[in-house]
Amino acid sequence: xxxxxxxxxxxxxxxxxxxxxxxxxxxxxxxxxxxxxxxxxxxxxxxxxxxxxxxxxxxxxxxxxxxxxxxxxxxxxxxxxxxxxxxxxxxxxxxxxxxxxxxxxxxxxxxxxxxxxxxxxxxxxxxxxxxxxxxxxxxxxxxxxxxxxxxxxxxxxxxxxxxxxxxxxxxxxxxxxxxxxxxxxxxxxxxxxxxxxxxxxxxxxxxxxxxxxxxxxxxxxxxxxxxxxxxxxxxxxxxxxxxxxxxxxxxxxxxxxxxxxxxxxxxxxxxxxxxxxxxxxxxxxxxxxxxxxxxxxxxxxxxxxxxxxxxxxxxxxxxxxxxxxxxxxxxxxxxxxxxxxxxxxxxxxxxxxxxxxxxxxxxxxxxxxxxxxxxxxxxxxxxxxxxxxxxxxxxxxxxxxxxxxxxxxxxxxxxxxxxxxxxxxxxxxxxxxxxxxxxxxxxxxxxxxxxxxxxxxxxxxxxxxxxxxxxxxxxxxxxxxxxxxxxxxxxxxxxxxxxxxxxxxxxxxxxxxxxx
Numbered sequence: 001x002x003x004x005x006x007x008x009x010x011x012x013x014x015x016x017x018x019x020x021x022x023x024x025x026x027x028x029x030x031x032x033x034x035x036x037x038x039x040x041x042x043x044x045x046x047x048x049x050x051x052x053x054x055x056x057x058x059x060x061x062x063x064x065x066x067x068x069x070x071x072x073x074x075x076x077x078x079x080x081x082x083x084x085x086x087x088x089x090x091x092x093x094x095x096x097x098x099x100x101x102x103x104x105x106x107x108x109x110x111x112x113x114x115x116x117x118x119x120x121x122x123x124x125x126x127x128x129x130x131x132x133x134x135x136x137x138x139x140x141x142x143x144x145x146x147x148x149x150x151x152x153x154x155x156x157x158x159x160x161x162x163x164x165x166x167x168x169x170x171x172x173x174x175x176x177x178x179x180x181x182x183x184x185x186x187x188x189x190x191x192x193x194x195x196x197x198x199x200x201x202x203x204x205x206x207x208x209x210x211x212x213x214x215x216x217x218x219x220x221x222x223x224x225x226x227x228x229x230x231x232x233x234x235x236x237x238x239x240x241x242x243x244x245x246x247x248x249x250x251x252x253x254x255x256x257x258x259x260x261x262x263x264x265x266x267x268x269x270x271x272x273x274x275x276x277x278x279x280x281x282x283x284x285x286x287x288x289x290x291x292x293x294x295x296x297x298x299x300x301x302x303x304x305x306x307x308x309x310x311x312x313x314x315x316x317x318x319x320x321x322x323x324x325x326x327x328x329x330x331x332x333x334x335x336x337x338x339x340x341x342x343x344x345x346x347x348x349x350x351x352x353x354x355x356x357x358x359x360x361x362x363x364x365x366x367x368x369x370x371x372x373x374x375x376x377x378x379x380x381x382x383x384x385x386x387x388x389x390x391x392x393x394x395x396x397x398x399x400x401x402x403x404x405x406x407x408x409x410x411x412x413x414x415x416x417x418x419x420x421x422x423x424x425x426x427x428x429x430x431x432x433x434x435x436x437x438x439x440x441x442x443x444x445x446x447x448x449x450x451x452x453x454x455x456x457x458x459x460x461x462x463x464x465x466x467x468x469x470x471x472x473x474x475x476x477x478x479x480x481x482x483x484x485x486x487x488x489x490x491x492x493x494x495x496x497x498x499x500x501x502x503x504x505x506x507x508x509x510x511x512x513x514x515x516x
Contacts, residue, residue: 049496133306165204
């Protein structure tokens with residue numbers, strides 16, 4: 001993935017929105033929509049990020065990293081290229097952590113925390129944190145994914161993760177990817193290897209409308225949405241011979257489709273199938289992320305929710321200067337399992353973020369470390385819970401509140417909810433508005449109608465569990481929870497711009513809010 005962090009254009013983005021034509025490299029101004037209820041920067045203290053510089057790199061990232069394991073590994077490798085050192089949760093960090101140091105830690109290969117420590121940081125000072133979830137709706141292979149051949153088709157046993165296998169999954173070109181747990185025969189050690197079969201392998205076929213009511217549903221996800229992965233008509237021919245297998249009975253490989261085992265083994269260089277101990281594989285749409293629209297001012301991609309905000313937060317951390325907010329810790333969090341409640345140890349309800357905050361606070365304690373110092377750190381900190389939010393759909397305007405209908409290519413959206421499904425309050429909103437003024441960003445607003453139900457984010461659970469001030473805000477997208485979604489071509493970069501502003505300016509802005 002290539003990246004540019006140029007100085008950018010010295011103008012606020014509230015008044016003009018720029019659409020890039022990638023093949024020409026030109027930037028074309030477009031008229032700004034009359035977006036309601038915007039908080040627009042009045043002053044800009046530094047040249048802002050150029051949002052258009054992130055459009056193509058974001059598409060490349062999404063295409064290259066279809067599963068959560070690939071995304072976390074890609075972020076980890078990128079962090080190391082930028083001087084971040086990996087820490088192990090099994091180790092003691094006290095001697096490792098240094099002022100001016102940059103570090104990251106992963107859990108389960110599917111959650112990540114990255115942080116850099118300001119050169120003037122003191123224990124008890126605050127942390128500016130941007131966190132979201134990196135998991136996405138999908139369909140996962142069942143523990144025993146091998147199925148008997150049926151009517152000449154080979155099929156694959158899968159189970160929906162969150163809202164996967166929904167109506168948009170029918171008739172899609174699906175690949176298979178994830179992690180494989182392998183024993184090294186030479187050392188006896190067990191390791192994780194990532195695999196990505198990114199050509200069309202599986203498909204869930206619809207029933208043609210000619211069959212009448214059976215084609216209209218309702219459909220049973222256990223029996224009507226079983227992917228086909230090949231053709232096998234050997235039962236029609238008495239003289240046919242079954243391919244001899246060298247997969248040992250009683251092994252994990254024996255519980256999986258033989259051809260799938262062999263293809264994955266070939267991809268990973270595994271010669272003894274019995275060395276495959278287990279795997280976590282999922283289906284994904286193989287269509288690449290693309291710039292779309294007449295002027296390529298949109299992005300069409302799978303799994304935008306919520307690799308989009310994680311990507312923007314990651315890029316913002318790398319773009320933030322070491323010369324800004326030198327007295328705090330800047331942190332990015334990416335969690336797994338948000339779509340199913342965040343209940344596992346790699347989810348936001350776990351101790352992952354809290355324990356890292358404790359370790360940092362303890363490492364720099366000049367006197368005895370204890371609850372008093374940790375509570376001071378928490379009180380001085382601020383969490384931006386970043387999750388995608390609903391962009392306005394022009395075909396369903398009646399489901400949106402007036403003045404709460406976010407548009408693409410305008411800016412990050414603050415999400416509110418009177419019943420606590422979002423963690424935004426007047427204080428956190430005010431803090432973010434002050435950051436937006438300083439970095440030249442535009443904020444939009446979203447709240448669900450009273451006759452609709454609200455979704456949830458990691459914001460309320462994380463802020464309540466740790467005790468930080470927090471706000472929910474995210475990048476707008478269309479078609480949330482579809483296998484393919486849409487965001488604006490500038491929206492990844494607009495996310496980078498605001499999130500970088502949080503890292504750059506929180507320390508100064510927080511001085512205005514000492515009462516809270």
